[in-house]
Amino acid sequence: xxxxxxxxxxxxxxxxxxxxxxxxxxxxxxxxxxxxxxxxxxxxxxxxxxxxxxxxxxxxxxxxxxxxxxxxxxxxxxxxxxxxxxxxxxxxxxxxxxxxxxxxxxxxxxxxxx
Amino acid sequence: xxxxxxxxxxxxxxxxxxxxxxxxxxxxxxxxxxxxxxxxxxxxxxxxxxxxxxxxxxxxxxxxxxxxxxxxxxxxxxxxxxxxxxxxxxxxxxxxxxxxxxxxxxxxxxxxxxx
Numbered sequence: 001x002x003x004x005x006x007x008x009x010x011x012x013x014x015x016x017x018x019x020x021x022x023x024x025x026x027x028x029x030x031x032x033x034x035x036x037x038x039x040x041x042x043x044x045x046x047x048x049x050x051x052x053x054x055x056x057x058x059x060x061x062x063x064x065x066x067x068x069x070x071x072x073x074x075x076x077x078x079x080x081x082x083x084x085x086x087x088x089x090x091x092x093x094x095x096x097x098x099x100x101x102x103x104x105x106x107x108x109x110x111x112x113x114x
Numbered sequence: 115x116x117x118x119x120x121x122x123x124x125x126x127x128x129x130x131x132x133x134x135x136x137x138x139x140x141x142x143x144x145x146x147x148x149x150x151x152x153x154x155x156x157x158x159x160x161x162x163x164x165x166x167x168x169x170x171x172x173x174x175x176x177x178x179x180x181x182x183x184x185x186x187x188x189x190x191x192x193x194x195x196x197x198x199x200x201x202x203x204x205x206x207x208x209x210x211x212x213x214x215x216x217x218x219x220x221x222x223x224x225x226x227x228x229x
Contacts (some may be wrong), residue, residue: 004157031215041189043203045221056214091158095215100165100207101145103217 004106025094120220137204
C-alpha cells in the first residue's frame with residue numbers, strides 16, 4: 001500500500017483478555033517499529049525489527065507484551081492479560097533502515113481496556 | 115540514556131505571530147534530530163530533520179538548527195497560520211551508535227493558532 005496501515009483502528013477489550021494489533025508497513029521497508037502513545041508517558045519506543053528479527057526489544061514494558069514479524073512485512077503486537085494501564089494508542093512505523101532515514105507512521109490503534 | 119526535553123504547552127498564538135518551540139537533548143554519540151507533527155485526526159509525519167551539528171532543517175516555513183554546543187534543536191516559524199495548529203514532537207535517533215533508527219521523543223507541544 002501507499003502508507004503504513006494498522007488495524008484495528010479502535011479496540012475495546014475487557015481486562016484480562018489478550019489482544020493482537022496488526023501493522024502493514026510500506027512495501028520494501030526493512031525496518032519496523034512499534035511505539036506507544038499515552039497521556040502520562042508521551043511517545044515510548046517498544047520494539048524494533050530489522051527484517052524478521054528484533055534486535056531491540058528494550059521498550060517492551062513487561063513479558064505480557066510480545067511482537068513478531070513474518071516475511072519481512074506484516075507485524076503483530078500481542079498483549080496478553082490486558083490491564084487498564086495498557087490503554088493507549090499503539091503506533092507502528094517503518095523505514096528503509098538506519099537512523100538517518102525518515103520513519104513513516106501509521107494512524108495507530110487506540111486500545112481501551114475496560 | 116538518551117532523552118529529549120520540550121517546552122510544555124499548550125502554546126496559543128495569533129495568526130502571523132512568531133513561533134519558537136524549545137527542544138534540548140541528551141545523547142551519546144552523534145544522533146540525528148527530528149521534528150514530527152501530528153495534525154488533528156492524522157498520524158505522525160516528519161516535518162524536518164538535521165543529521166549533524168550546524169545543519170539546518172527546513173520545511174513549510176519551519177526551521178530548526180542542530181546546535182551541538184547547546185544540545186538544542188529549537189523549532190521556529192516566522193509567521194504561523196491557523197493550519198499549523200497541531201502537536202509537535204522533537205525526537206532524536208541513535209544514528210551513529212547502535213543505529214537502529216529508533217526514535218526518542220519529547221513530550222510533545224500543542225500549538226493552537228487563532229485567527
